[in-house]
Amino acid sequence: DVKVTQSSRYLVKRTGEKVFLECVQDMDHENMFWYRQDPGLGLRLIYFSYDVKMKEKGDIPEGYSVSREKKERFSLILESASTNQTSMYLCASSPPIGMGNEQFFGPGTRLTVL
Amino acid sequence: DAKTTQPPSMDCAEGRAANLPCNHSTISGNEYVYWYRQIHSQGPQYIIHGLKNNETNEMASLIITEDRKSSTLILPHATLRDTAVYYCIVRVAAGGFKTIFGAGTRLFVKA
Numbered sequence: 769d770v771k772v773t774q775s776s777r778y779l780v781k782r783t784g785e786k787v788f789l790e791c792v793q794d795m796d797h798e799n800m801f802w803y804r805q806d807p808g809l810g811l812r813l814i815y816f817s818y819d820v821k822m823k824e825k826g827d828i829p830e831g832y833s834v835s836r837e838k839k840e841r842f843s844l845i846l847e848s849a850s851t852n853q854t855s856m857y858l859c860a861s862s863p864p865i866g867m868g869n870e871q872f873f874g875p876g877t878r879l880t881v882l
Numbered sequence: 883d884a885k886t887t888q889p890p891s892m893d894c895a896e897g898r899a900a901n902l903p904c905n906h907s908t909i910s911g912n913e914y915v916y917w918y919r920q921i922h923s924q925g926p927q928y929i930i931h932g933l934k935n936n937e938t939n940e941m942a943s944l945i946i947t948e949d950r951k952s953s954t955l956i957l958p959h960a961t962l963r964d965t966a967v968y969y970c971i972v973r974v975a976a977g978g979f980k981t982i983f984g985a986g987t988r989l990f991v992k993a
Contacts, residue, residue, distance in 0.1 A: 772925070803983075811926070811983035858925050870916065873925030 771795070772874035774859050780880045787846040789877050791859030799862040800842035801871065802826075802834060804855040811858065817842055849881045886970045891988040894964075900957040902987050904970030907951040912974050915946060917955045918983070919966040926969065926983070929955065960991045 775790035793800065801816040803826075813826030815834040823834050831853060835843040842861075846853055856878050860871040887905040894900040906915065916931040930937055930944045932953075937944045943956040957964055969986040 808985075810985055860925070870928040870931065871918075871926075872928065876923070876925050 774874040774877050778878050781849050785849050787849050789844040791842045793861040797861035798864045801860040802844045803858045851881050854881045888987045893990045894960045900960040902955040905952045906972045913972050915953045916971040918969045921966040965991045
């Protein structure tokens with residue numbers, strides 16, 4: 769089974785802190801994604817990556833950056849955390865184009881910024 | 883990607899079939915219908931997808947109308963553990979990058 773793991777289930781940070789959220793997948797997937805999920809807004813795509821060192825902005829990239837130095841790892845970085853970044857963060861991966869394309873999600877990280 | 887419309891919530895008795903509808907009247911010829919579900923406090927889980935033929939796997943069946951403007955996800959024998967939010971998504975398979983999750987349908991399976 770595909771496994772997507774995220775570094776923390778719960779995280780509490782202070783305003784202005786730099787925050788790193790780590791995601792690792794073990795199925796050699798090319799594509800990886802970061803979403804945030806908020807009540808009433810559903811899942812919104814922040815960034816995605818379709819290869820090592822490649823990244824593309826999603827719908828709400830402001831205030832975030834990403835890093836993909838290795839194929840299995842995709843990191844989301846909050847350069848200076850703010851209270852409006854309190855949310856559930858979900859990482860996902862998917863196989864290459866033409867191979868199903870279903871996304872496999874991690875368990876999520878619930879981030880609270882005080 | 884085409885927009886989908888789902889009822890906000892549904893109830894189902896345990897052991898009965900749960901039929902979750904989805905309207906996607908603006909679907910394009912190359913767009914697939916995907917279903918995911920999200921159990922409370924977990925990440926979304928892929929269930930099934932299809933283009934125009936009906937599909938079945940170990941989790942569910944997907945019925946797509948002939949004009950492809952709507953579909954139904956069927957859980958044949960719902961259990962309490964099937965209580966979740968179910969998302970119907972329409973997108974091109976080759977795109978894959980911007981899977982747009984709407985509000986979904988909150989299914990309550992009751993004993």
